[in-house]
Amino acid sequence: MAGIAGYGAFIPRRRITTEEIARQWGKDPGTIQRGLMLKEKSVPGFDEDTITISVAAGRAALARAGVSPSRVGAVYIGSESHPYAVKPSGTVVAEALGIGPEVHVADFEFACKAGTEAMFVALALVESGRVDYALAVGADTSQGAPDDALEYSASAGGAAFLFGRDDPLVEVVDTISFTTDTPDFWRREGEFYPRHGGRFTGEPAYFKHVTEATTRILDKTGLKPEDFRFVVFHMPNGKFPLSVGKSLGFTREQIDPGWVVPTMGNTYSGSSPTGLAAVLDVADPDDLILITSFGSGAGSDSFVLRATGLLPQRRGLAPSVRSMLDGPRRYVTYGEYAKYREKIIVND
Amino acid sequence: MPSPRYWREIPSRYRLEATRCGDCGRVSYPPRRICPECRSTDGETIELSHEGRVLTYTVVHVPPDDFLMEAPYALAVVETPEGARMMVQVADCDPASVEAGMMVALEFRLIRREGKGGILCYGYKAVPAYPMGGEAEAELRSKESEVAHA
Amino acid sequence: MREVAIVAAGMTHFGELWGASLRDLFVEAAQGALTAAGTDHLDAIYVGNMSAGQFVGQEHLGPLMADHLGMAGVPSVRVESACASGGVALRTAFLEVASGASDLVLAAGVEKMNDGADVTAILATASDQETEVYHGATFPGLYALIARAHMAAHGTTEEDLAWVSVKNHRHGALNERAQFQRELTTDQVLSSALVSEPLRLLHCSPVSDGAAAVLVCPLDQASKYTDHPVVIRGTAMATASLALTDRRDMAFLDSVAASGARAYEMAGIGPEQVDVAEVHDCFSIAEICCIEALGFAPLGEGRHCARTGETALGGRIPVNTSGGLKSKGHPVGATGIAQAVELFEQLTGASGDRQVHGAEFGLAQNMGGTGASSVVHIFQAV
Numbered sequence A: 001m002a003g004i005a006g007y008g009a010f011i012p013r014r015r016i017t018t019e020e021i022a023r024q025w026g027k028d029p030g031t032i033q034r035g036l037m038l039k040e041k042s043v044p045g046f047d048e049d050t051i052t053i054s055v056a057a058g059r060a061a062l063a064r065a066g067v068s069p070s071r072v073g074a075v076y077i078g079s080e081s082h083p084y085a086v087k088p089s090g091t092v093v094a095e096a097l098g099i100g101p102e103v104h105v106a107d108f109e110f111a112c113k114a115g116t117e118a119m120f121v122a123l124a125l126v127e128s129g130r131v132d133y134a135l136a137v138g139a140d141t142s143q144g145a146p147d148d149a150l151e152y153s154a155s156a157g158g159a160a161f162l163f164g165r166d167d168p169l170v171e172v173v174d175t176i177s178f179t180t181d182t183p184d185f186w187r188r189e190g191e192f193y194p195r196h197g198g199r200f201t202g203e204p205a206y207f208k209h210v211t212e213a214t215t216r217i218l219d220k221t222g223l224k225p226e227d228f229r230f231v232v233f234h235m236p237n238g239k240f241p242l243s244v245g246k247s248l249g250f251t252r253e254q255i256d257p258g259w260v261v262p263t264m265g266n267t268y269s270g271s272s273p274t275g276l277a278a279v280l281d282v283a284d285p286d287d288l289i290l291i292t293s294f295g296s297g298a299g300s301d302s303f304v305l306r307a308t309g310l311l312p313q314r315r316g317l318a319p320s321v322r323s324m325l326d327g328p329r330r331y332v333t334y335g336e337y338a339k340y341r342e343k344i345i346v347n348d
Numbered sequence B: 001m002p003s004p005r006y007w008r009e010i011p012s013r014y015r016l017e018a019t020r021c022g023d024c025g026r027v028s029y030p031p032r033r034i035c036p037e038c039r040s041t042d043g044e045t046i047e048l049s050h051e052g053r054v055l056t057y058t059v060v061h062v063p064p065d066d067f068l069m070e071a072p073y074a075l076a077v078v079e080t081p082e083g084a085r086m087m088v089q090v091a092d093c094d095p096a097s098v099e100a101g102m103m104v105a106l107e108f109r110l111i112r113r114e115g116k117g118g119i120l121c122y123g124y125k126a127v128p129a130y131p132m133g134g135e136a137e138a139e140l141r142s143k144e145s146e147v148a149h150a
Numbered sequence C: 001m002r003e004v005a006i007v008a009a010g011m012t013h014f015g016e017l018w019g020a021s022l023r024d025l026f027v028e029a030a031q032g033a034l035t036a037a038g039t040d041h042l043d044a045i046y047v048g049n050m051s052a053g054q055f056v057g058q059e060h061l062g063p064l065m066a067d068h069l070g071m072a073g074v075p076s077v078r079v080e081s082a083c084a085s086g087g088v089a090l091r092t093a094f095l096e097v098a099s100g101a102s103d104l105v106l107a108a109g110v111e112k113m114n115d116g117a118d119v120t121a122i123l124a125t126a127s128d129q130e131t132e133v134y135h136g137a138t139f140p141g142l143y144a145l146i147a148r149a150h151m152a153a154h155g156t157t158e159e160d161l162a163w164v165s166v167k168n169h170r171h172g173a174l175n176e177r178a179q180f181q182r183e184l185t186t187d188q189v190l191s192s193a194l195v196s197e198p199l200r201l202l203h204c205s206p207v208s209d210g211a212a213a214v215l216v217c218p219l220d221q222a223s224k225y226t227d228h229p230v231v232i233r234g235t236a237m238a239t240a241s242l243a244l245t246d247r248r249d250m251a252f253l254d255s256v257a258a259s260g261a262r263a264y265e266m267a268g269i270g271p272e273q274v275d276v277a278e279v280h281d282c283f284s285i286a287e288i289c290c291i292e293a294l295g296f297a298p299l300g301e302g303r304h305c306a307r308t309g310e311t312a313l314g315g316r317i318p319v320n321t322s323g324g325l326k327s328k329g330h331p332v333g334a335t336g337i338a339q340a341v342e343l344f345e346q347l348t349g350a351s352g353d354r355q356v357h358g359a360e361f362g363l364a365q366n367m368g369g370t371g372a373s374s375v376v377h378i379f380q381a382v
């Protein structure tokens, strides 16, 4: 059965606290921390972008898989912050990882589900027998407009999954995708910051699509929430995944290991993939794992996964998500944050 | 930087390709056709490890215009276990904490950008070698539940 | 080879010369030398210049300068070896005269740095673009790496570095052509702004405009132009890797040692016979490295010389009596010739308050990049 042969994540080492951002705009930090359930978020340096995060995560995935880069036949990068508007991120990632040149490369964009979209296609390509291995990455250096609710969550990071047919660390039991046209969040060509429909991003967008995809894959596989040891939902803030999980019948014990958002923020295309990587850092053989992403626009991808006996043997070959979240990190002021995120106008 | 000049250097900039002399063993980074030590042309292409040690360093306070937003930054000469030396920035730490002898990891980063509309130029920067695995990792893992319920 | 002498010199003030263009600077210095020699004839011109193409957008300096000097028709070429361009122009002129190909050659150097360009980026082009500059290296940054290596190897301190600036400003205060004709204290140096740690602003030579020129001819024809020629007894050049990372020892300047050794051999003297020297103190650490490589101080002991006064006027071996690059100024392409001008004056007794009395042998050392090229000349009063 095809599955995940290797996985890896990368989270930049700078952080800004919810409190620091709230203070900048004269807001009450306590209200925001409680409302969004966000403590802090990762901040990319001037030298970090979707490409560098993808290379770091991809390198970890290859290390855990123990697969020669020459056997990777596809590289797909899902992001809504590809550094170039025209010119692929994936070509840099493939070259840096020593993959190719006989390789299919594409960049994906579907708001916050570009990462699982890349995973979906990579898996299908492997299952079809067209390639031996396919690398899928979800990574972002997300933007949120100043003083917008998104500014407290939009962060940087990502995860990479190498799909293959032989000896997977995690088997893919089934997948489903649920998509409608719902303009809840968007960024027009040439615009710097995304815009959104406020509360319209909730019920008709996030909750509807996550619920539909999850319910449908449970029906399709005949599984019930209690059959899973872990579940990961897209994490636009701390609250949404807990609410949707509760309404679908999942417990905090199932959600918490992949609920990385309180200290990572929302890494957009990297959000649910990084949550999944955090789960793979702790899952035991035969554990069932459910992941449902969400991308504005809108759609959700669900995957049902089962850990194999190889997983515990391989995960020590690269850093865990928690070690990156809780490990060495530097807190920045709002001023530094504004500089790193290029919100300050400077001369050319 | 004109894109052909950037593109030509991709093997060494993206994958740390170097030349090991077949006669005297000297490792040159980036690759060279003729060994600077013994003039041998019998070189083998190798990929350097993504780690090394700081030999000497400085903190640049007055940068060229292209690096204005990044100053002050630490710049160091790093030696890899293969004996190759390279000049790289030391990122993700207080520049004042960089010192000779410090162990570093090499991470793929955006090094420079050609103005607002030009190409993006990638390569490696050093970062402090952070603990991974063993006790240090176990200690971090033990904090997991606290953080999850924060 | 014929014996070759310097018979006349000319030089502009060094500094921020807003009213003077690149060609104005050259003409002033060159005409000064021609006037001193009482001639309006030249067989050839060599113009030392690092980067007029980048500083002011002008290449092809040979014919431009010959034309503006009123010498269109004369063979004239620009020579380049970064900050050693001036020294290389003099060496090239020497070789042309020594060979018998020409009898009277102008060796000049000129740089116009204050014209609005990104000086830090332009100077950095003298180091390795692909392995150093790509990663954000600057010239002060590279010399700072050398300083740190020297500190680690020999215990050199920031105060030792500061004393070099203090000593050279003391000399420059006596030089009316210097960019900074004023003294400094070590406190001022050590509290100036950080440029690239451990180097501070007052450890660095300034950004300067200026030009210098000397006339060289066979010694046996010198009396046509002057009663006090100075003979070029030794000329030598050496190179080292452009990139610091490729050096066997970052704290030792191999090219300076090699060019020095070759020049001493040609002149038939050793460092102990040199009475006065101009060395390339683009940064204070450079003077320490250079006097060690040239044998004026044992390896690791160069750091003490400015403080003890060994290299000051009145000391064992006065170094940079002109004020050096630090105080006199460093219009990069002009520097090598300006060193020769200072020694021409010293060896002809024309240095006024800075005069090293009874000086017979003078040594000039001029280098490019972080010492990737070095030129040494040894002069003798006759």
Ligand SMILES: [Zn+2]
Residues within 6 Å of the ligand: B021, B022, B023, B024, B025, B026, B035, B036, B037, B038, B039, B040
């Ligand atoms: Zn060799």
